[in-house]
Amino acid sequence: MIAYFDGRFMPKDDICIRPDDRGFLFSDSLYEVIRYYPGRLFRPEAHIRRLNHGARHLALSCKDFSFLIPVVRDLISQNHLESQDALVYIHVTRGCAPRNHPFPVPDPEPTLYVCVSPFDPSARERSRHTGIHAITVPDIRWSRCDMKTTGLTANVLANQQAAENGAAEAIFVRDGVLMEGTHSNFMAVFDNIVTTAPLSNYILGGITRETVLEICQKSDILTSESPIYENRIHLASELMITGTTTEVTPIVALNGRPVGNGKPGPTARALQAAYADLTSL
Ligand code: PMP
Numbered sequence: 001m002i003a004y005f006d007g008r009f010m011p012k013d014d015i016c017i018r019p020d021d022r023g024f025l026f027s028d029s030l031y032e033v034i035r036y037y038p039g040r041l042f043r044p045e046a047h048i049r050r051l052n053h054g055a056r057h058l059a060l061s062c063k064d065f066s067f068l069i070p071v072v073r074d075l076i077s078q079n080h081l082e083s084q085d086a087l088v089y090i091h092v093t094r095g096c097a098p099r100n101h102p103f104p105v106p107d108p109e110p111t112l113y114v115c116v117s118p119f120d121p122s123a124r125e126r127s128r129h130t131g132i133h134a135i136t137v138p139d140i141r142w143s144r145c146d147m148k149t150t151g152l153t154a155n156v157l158a159n160q161q162a163a164e165n166g167a168a169e170a171i172f173v174r175d176g177v178l179m180e181g182t183h184s185n186f187m188a189v190f191d192n193i194v195t196t197a198p199l200s201n202y203i204l205g206g207i208t209r210e211t212v213l214e215i216c217q218k219s220d221i222l223t224s225e226s227p228i229y230e231n232r233i234h235l236a237s238e239l240m241i242t243g244t245t246t247e248v249t250p251i252v253a254l255n256g257r258p259v260g261n262g263k264p265g266p267t268a269r270a271l272q273a274a275y276a277d278l279t280s281l
Helices: 022-026 044-057 068-078 122-130 153-164 207-218 230-235 266-279
Strands: 002-005 008-011 029-037 086-093 111-118 132-138 169-174 177-181 185-190 193-196 223-225 238-243 247-254
Touching (some): 022 086, 068 086, 185 230, 207 266, 238 266
Parallel strands (some): 193 223
Antiparallel strands (some): 185 193
C-alpha cells in the first residue's frame, strides 16, 4: 500500500518512525479515522475541523490540516480503492526532539502519517443488524477527551474488559453519568427522545453523533443533549452507539441485562436507514 509520510507518498512498509518522535514517546499526537464509501469520502471537512481543534489546543505548529483532504483522495486513487469500502487513518505528532516534557524549542516539524486500507464492513453490518452487548466501566480517562489524542490506554483496557466479558463495547461512566464508548458515542431513548451526552471536555465530539442528531432534526425525532444517569438507564427503551465504523449500532444488552425487549428498537432502525441513505450514492 502507498501511504503519505512527512510530505511524500511512499510504500507503507518503507516508512520508519524515529524513536525520538514525541508521538512515540509521549502520545503527543492526534489522529483521525475517516470512512470511505465506494465513491465517497464521508464528511472529511468535519474530521479536519476536529483535528484542527486538537492541534490548536495542543499548540502544534501546524493548525490547519485541510491540505490533507486532497492527499487522502490521492491515496484512495493511488491504491485503487475508488470503488471499494475503505478506512483512512491520519496521525499527526508534534515531531521529533530529545526526550524532555516541555515543547521543544524551536518547534519541530510535525510528523504526518496518512494511510488508507480496504475495509470489510460485513462484520459491522451483522452487529448493526443483531445489536451488540455492552458493559459499563468507570471512566478513568483524563479530562480532555474532546481532543482525539493517541493516548488511548484507558480505552484499550476498557475495550479489552468488554471483550473478556463477551461484549463489543464498554461505556465509560463518570460521576454516575454514561458518557461515551471506548470508540463510539452513546445514545439512549427515553420516552421517544434520543438522548446523548452534551458536548464537553469529557467526550469526543463524534462526527457520527453530529450526523445522527442532524438526521433526527430532519426526521422530527426529538433529541436531548443531556446527561444519561446510570440510575435511570433501566428506563431507556433503546440504547445505541454511534461511530465512523460502527455507524448506528443498537445495544441489546447492557451488563448482561436486556435493553427493552432485547432486540434492536424502532428508533435505531429508523436512524440506520436514514444513515444508509446518507452514505450511499
Ligand atoms: N468517542 C470516542 C472515544 C471515539 O474514539 C470515537 C471514534 N472516533 C467516537 C466517540 C465517535 O466519533 P466518530 O463518530 O467521529 O467516529
